[in-house]
Amino acid sequence: MNKVFATPQEAIRDIDNNTTLMVGGFGLCGIPENSIAAIVQKGITGLTCISNNAGVDDFGLGLLLKTRQIKKMISSYVGENAEFERQLLQGELEVDLVPQGTLATRIQMAAMGIPAFYTPAGYGTEIAEGKEVREFDGKKYLMEYALHADFALVKAWKGDTMGNLVFRKTTRNFSVPMAKAANITIAEVEELVQPGELDPNHIHVAGVYVRRIYQGKAYEKRIERRTVRL
Numbered sequence: 001m002n003k004v005f006a007t008p009q010e011a012i013r014d015i016d017n018n019t020t021l022m023v024g025g026f027g028l029c030g031i032p033e034n035s036i037a038a039i040v041q042k043g044i045t046g047l048t049c050i051s052n053n054a055g056v057d058d059f060g061l062g063l064l065l066k067t068r069q070i071k072k073m074i075s076s077y078v079g080e081n082a083e084f085e086r087q088l089l090q091g092e093l094e095v096d097l098v099p100q101g102t103l104a105t106r107i108q109m110a111a112m113g114i115p116a117f118y119t120p121a122g123y124g125t126e127i128a129e130g131k132e133v134r135e136f137d138g139k140k141y142l143m144e145y146a147l148h149a150d151f152a153l154v155k156a157w158k159g160d161t162m163g164n165l166v167f168r169k170t171t172r173n174f175s176v177p178m179a180k181a182a183n184i185t186i187a188e189v190e191e192l193v194q195p196g197e198l199d200p201n202h203i204h205v206a207g208v209y210v211r212r213i214y215q216g217k218a219y220e221k222r223i224e225r226r227t228v229r230l
Helices: 033-042 062-066 082-089 100-112 169-178
Strands: 020-023 047-050 070-075 094-097 116-119 133-136 139-145 149-160 182-193 212-215
Touching: 033 062, 033 149, 033 182, 062 082, 100 116, 100 139, 100 169, 149 169
Parallel strands: 020 047, 020 149, 047 070, 070 094, 149 182, 182 212
Antiparallel strands: 116 139, 133 139
């Protein structure tokens, strides 16, 4: 099976309207910039995006918000995006705000094939509305469902033509479980190498989870908040 694609446009060719996407990265760190740009270019709409955050106004998922291609966001942190705030307050965007640990675990459970789990996070708040509550050892827990997607878009530091991926530092936070929790995972990498060139002990996502891979280019690697003085 040839998993290597020449361009992001080819790799995302069958992502269509009303698709559910998981988008990896943490803040602006390790986001799949080339795949996002290709989706903007394709002009598909009605997307449901699962991501830790919503990018900023002119970068990351903020680009898809700007063009009104996102119908719903499922995320845990959205404080850096003024357009997100405007669309939310105007009722133009559906939003599920999920505690960050719960979001990560919902994705991880999908990756592991576990349909649901219990967590104390959010009990007694608006997060708990409509959810099953059970008591364990005198403490209340909410039942949360695993979170799946049609496609996962992730960006890794290195990958090989078999789809094995190596991430660097913070970029692993959401990308690793997302790569295992979608029907089709599309990976872009800074460096694409041949099988055998990656140390097996350093591989974070095995190629069996990755359907498509390509070498990206022109990464900006922005800093979300640049602090030069305390």
